[in-house]
Amino acid sequence: MEEKTTAQQLRERLLNERKNGWDVVGEATEQAIFDYSEGYKAFLDRGKTERGCVAYAVELAQEMGFIPLERGMILEPGMKVYRVNRDRAINLAVVGSMPLSRGTSIAAAHIDSPRLDLKPVPLYEDSELAFLKTHYYGGLRKYQWVAIPLELQGVVAMKDGSVIQVSVGGQPGDPLFVIDDLLPHLGAEQSKRPLGEAIPGESLNILVGSRPLRGDEGADRVKLSVLNLLNQKYGITEADFASAEIEAVPAFHAVDIGFDRTLIGAYGHDDRVCAYAGLKALLDLSVTPRRTTVCVLADKEEIGSDGVSGMQSHFFETFMEDLCASQSVPLWACLENSFCLSADVTAAYDPNFPEVYEKNNSARVNYGVGLCKYTGSRGKSGASDAGAEAVAYVRRLLDDRDILWQMAELGKIDAGGGGTVACYMANRNIDTLDAGVPVLSMHSPFEIVSKLDCYMTYAACRALYES
Ligand code: MN
């Protein structure tokens, strides 16, 4: 073997050369990556909405012996508990062998994704076609939501207290829905408009029917016919839309992308890819962790984390306080010693749009879980900006277990920005670092992630839980 030159030695010792994950992982890890991805794809297909994710998470958790946390419960080390918040968010915990005064290890992700919500008075007819009016939820590019197959998922809450599940388009043979777009032949004027203005919010109307009610001479016969079908299937009337939450989401299934099947294309990777990682890592814990481990799957992140089911809700404190009460530990004493991975996606460097990325500090597909010291926009506005020590803690945690990671900033400083739930956890006096999967086409109806990065994010959550 040839001696390494001084320059080579310096190169290895001093430079931080980034490597593509596929050049680093061994065969066993490679298999684990592909196996893990199958479970994740199933999660995506079940969890098209936050409610869908919660229902499936409960199912998986119960299979692994998790039970609902009740106030006043005696909690022994190793006990697995969960609590659902209004069917839209869920917290799960495995009680550690150390007391809660030593803090907890938390992975917090969100399960809401950008989509089109039905308005409270959605159904109307125009020119003998029936439509549903929508109000978009989260930061989406409106032009991407026309002329693609959509399904409708959600609930109608009735005045008598019953809640009716609505699901059309998720099962084979179901009809689908669509927002029609202008034909290019007549699109000359529309094409001159800026991308953000070409499709106004008020034109995101979903086509839902075209057949007039037979034997009727009144107005709106197509609308009436659609309402009749809805009434037969769900027992609802037009007024019941007022207390409904029905989401139009892309009717795509999660699929492998690429000849080499290394990527996954799907709706809702942001942030179900990290939600699943945090959840699966908790379900897979085989021994009682030292610190109590908590997985938080929050709602409403895409619109600011406000509201009863968002990360700012005191649902989190109530859950933690109920855990702490069993050991007579003050809640805030527990939180100040806790650590949180704010598990949320970041933007992957996209070679088709190099102008918005700063290459040295952008996450790359297949380079592992992306750690963001700060998010926010402009001068880090809206960021919690994790302390250097918090970043060092996670570096050590991941390096000790050969988990592939990279530092990530969300694009060029002046190109835009974004936030996560990190600041809301950090505001609770919990050391918090953003960590998540780099995504291509983020917030589009069909986002793309790397299987390797998904697995590394799972491994990172597991490392945190087992720390
Ligand atoms: Mn997100």
Ligand code: MN
């Ligand atoms: Mn998002």
